Amino acid sequence: MAKPPRTGPYICGIDAALDVVSGKWKGLILWELDAHGVRRFAQLRRGLPGVSEKMLTQHLREMEEDGLVHREVYPEVPPRVEYSLTEDGRTLNQALAPLGAWGTERVRREGFESVDVP
Amino acid sequence: MAKPPRTGPYICGIDAALDVVSGKWKGLILWELDAHGVRRFAQLRRGLPGVSEKMLTQHLREMEEDGLVHREVYPEVPPRVEYSLTEDGRTLNQALAPLGAWGTERVRREGFESVDVP
DNA sequence: TGGTCCCCTTACGAAAAGGTAAGTACCGCA
DNA sequence: TGCGGTACTTACCTTTTCGTAAGGGGACCA
Numbered sequence: 001m002a003k004p005p006r007t008g009p010y011i012c013g014i015d016a017a018l019d020v021v022s023g024k025w026k027g028l029i030l031w032e033l034d035a036h037g038v039r040r041f042a043q044l045r046r047g048l049p050g051v052s053e054k055m056l057t058q059h060l061r062e063m064e065e066d067g068l069v070h071r072e073v074y075p076e077v078p079p080r081v082e083y084s085l086t087e088d089g090r091t092l093n094q095a096l097a098p099l100g101a102w103g104t105e106r107v108r109r110e111g112f113e114s115v116d117v118p
Numbered sequence: 119m120a121k122p123p124r125t126g127p128y129i130c131g132i133d134a135a136l137d138v139v140s141g142k143w144k145g146l147i148l149w150e151l152d153a154h155g156v157r158r159f160a161q162l163r164r165g166l167p168g169v170s171e172k173m174l175t176q177h178l179r180e181m182e183e184d185g186l187v188h189r190e191v192y193p194e195v196p197p198r199v200e201y202s203l204t205e206d207g208r209t210l211n212q213a214l215a216p217l218g219a220w221g222t223e224r225v226r227r228e229g230f231e232s233v234d235v236p
Numbered sequence: 237t238g239g240t241c242c243c244c245t246t247a248c249g250a251a252a253a254g255g256t257a258a259g260t261a262c263c264g265c266a
Numbered sequence: 267t268g269c270g271g272t273a274c275t276t277a278c279c280t281t282t283t284c285g286t287a288a289g290g291g292g293a294c295c296a
Binding site: 040053076 | 271273274276
């Protein structure tokens with residue numbers, strides 16, 4: 001169920017970076033957490049249209065293991081879990097900014113469908 | 119055999135950008151073409167340790183369709199095909215540079231295995 | 237004559253990723 | 267009493283991705 005461990009060495013930095021952001025919702029999770037600072041599970045779910053609970057937990061666990069996301073559990077009833085970016089997560093998001101700008105420009109030029117291009 | 123068309127709109131620019139670079143070797147192909155300018159099929163194959171011919175052609179065709187790579191066929195015998203980056207491919211590579219630096223730094227700090235971190 | 241190089245293409249199958257649906261345990265609210 | 271909210275977990279299935287192996291067709295080299 002957990003992500004199978006990477007086999008073989010990284011070829012270059014892009015290789016290593018794509019290894020932690022590839023995943024259907026990881027870019028969006030980074031974006032949401034960076035925009036809001038701290039988010040609870042249900043808030044993230046509402047912010048990612050179409051994500052299933054399984055994928056959301058799975059991605060969050062992998063990102064926690066990769067040191068991008070901090071997970072804080074409050075032992076209350078009902079349970080409360082807060083997610084936020086680590087320092088690594090924030091710098092990754094900054095490194096992703098030019099890529100996001102490139103994608104936004106591409107979507108604009110090519111006239112692709114998009115729901116909300118920030 | 120071709121890449122199934124994207125279903126649904128893009129959520130943000132990162133989403134759109136990751137859509138064209140996700141693929142086991144695409145980051146490396148971009149890197150190789152940017153470093154050398156023009157490369158032939160067999161040169162690329164030798165530059166990507168472990169890639170199969172099928173994956174290489176498949177990725178190159180998708181990147182051509184996405185407007186990142188230019189494919190020039192010389193009707194000779196034996197055949198000669200030269201690949202190079204389009205303007206879009208070059209700007210994408212520039213947008214990937216910060217991400218590559220982040221990955222390189224991460225590999226260095228975490229002590230991951232790597233073969234050649236440029 | 238056989239071998240190698242070039243740039244693929246096709247067929248088959250395994251592995252990984254992702255989707256759907258249900259269940260869990262407890263609480264507040266009506 | 268039943269419903270909704272909280273944050274998951276588990277089982278099962280489909281889709282997508284990747285790898286392996288083989289072939290092709292002409293030309294050059296020994």
